[in-house]
Amino acid sequence: MALPHLLPSRHRLLRHHAPAILLALRLLAAAGSMNQAEPLLAAALADDLANNRSNQGERPTADHTLLRGSDAYRCARQIAFGAMKVPRVVPYTTDGLMAFDAGQHHHTRLQGLLASKFGAELEVPVSYKEQGIDVSGHADAVYRWSGKQRVVEIKSMKAFPFLKSAGGTDNFGREVKPEGPKIEHMLQCGIYGYSPQIQADELYLVYLNKEDGRLAEWIIPMQGEPVGPDGEDVITLVKAELDRLSAIAADIGNGLIPWRNIPGYGVVKDPPPAGVKGGQPWNCVYCAWQPLCANLPASKVPVAQINQPVTAGAPADEEPF
Numbered sequence: 123m124a125l126p127h128l129l130p131s132r133h134r135l136l137r138h139h140a141p142a143i144l145l146a147l148r149l150l151a152a153a154g155s156m157n158q159a160e161p162l163l164a165a166a167l168a169d170d171l172a173n174n175r176s177n178q179g180e181r182p183t184a185d186h187t188l189l190r191g192s193d194a195y196r197c198a199r200q201i202a203f204g205a206m207k208v209p210r211v212v213p214y215t216t217d218g219l220m221a222f223d224a225g226q227h228h229h230t231r232l233q234g235l236l237a238s239k240f241g242a243e244l245e246v247p248v249s250y251k252e253q254g255i256d257v258s259g260h261a262d263a264v265y266r267w268s269g270k271q272r273v274v275e276i277k278s279m280k281a282f283p284f285l286k287s288a289g290g291t292d293n294f295g296r297e298v299k300p301e302g303p304k305i306e307h308m309l310q311c312g313i314y315g316y317s318p319q320i321q322a323d324e325l326y327l328v329y330l331n332k333e334d335g336r337l338a339e340w341i342i343p344m345q346g347e348p349v350g351p352d353g354e355d356v357i358t359l360v361k362a363e364l365d366r367l368s369a370i371a372a373d374i375g376n377g378l379i380p381w382r383n384i385p386g387y388g389v390v391k392d393p394p395p396a397g398v399k400g401g402q403p404w405n406c407v408y409c410a411w412q413p414l415c416a417n418l419p420a421s422k423v424p425v426a427q428i429n430q431p432v433t434a435g436a437p438a439d440e441e442p443f
């Protein structure tokens with residue numbers, strides 16, 4: 123049964139809450155009078171992020187070589203599209219670009235700490251040109267520690283790939299076993315470390331979870347520790363990768379686009395469409411040239427064959443790490 127004498131009357135309620143109600147009404151009126159449809163900065167931000175990303179990709183290689191150390195373990199054909207400066211077909215997405223931008227910021231911060239804490243030299247140029255290998259690049263940092271030459275590679279990534287590598291508890295409370303650093307990152311760092319300019323004794327891989335600031339760190343000797351799929355150490359993996367990159371550079375020099383061939387996966391019969399969740403191999407889902415590649419045969423093709431109009435696929439996000 124209602125007890126009217128114990129409940130505040132409508133009158134009393136209004137009187138008590140009048141200032142708050144008036145403020146809310148004023149805010150609503152103000153919001154209604156704003157022109158929310160006018161995107162003053164949105165397009166400028168999208169352009170700025172896209173230009174920044176493109177400039178990064180088009181930065182000349184350290185020693186003006188055809189290929190970069192960061193091409194390690196990437197799809198042979200994808201490397202060739204990049205090296206030949208074939209314009210990307212799949213557009214960037216603003217959220218992917220924002221993630222890249224944030225990653226760069228964190229990267230610079232960690233490099234600054236390496237310099238101030240350990241006296242590390244940053245952005246150290248390396249080149250294999252004198253060895254007849256068309257690969258160069260910049261190591262994130264190099265320093266000596268306990269008499270050993272250490273080369274550093276920093277990678278910032280989203281929470282899921284970080285968890286896969288570093289291990290921990292997922293959002294559902296399940297334990298995830300650590301898989302360790304990715305082979306492509308060990309190879310990139312190993313290529314810098316094996317170069318005549320650095321001659322590292324060990325790699326120092328640093329993963330940053332962009333979403334919560336956690337770090338995972340690994341020190342890996344260049345020699346003697348099995349890290350590859352068949353128990354290879356870093357140097358063995360690096361030598362094999364340099365051979366593969368040389369073969370890709372030779373194809374490009376001969377006017378050929380290499381096979382659709384992804385290390386650890388093999389030849390790709392049907393590249394899954396760009397942007398499709400769960401597509402395998404994932405490399406194609408995040409590939410800037412997927413629609414162009416899917417129009418070509420899987421085997422080597424003459425460069426002239428890529429001058430065909432292709433329809434852009436769905437926008438692909440940044441790679442998942």
Ligand code: SF4
Nearest residue numbers: 197200382406409415
């Ligand atoms: S779509 Fe796949 S196979 Fe083709 S270039 Fe890109 S990553 Fe390589």
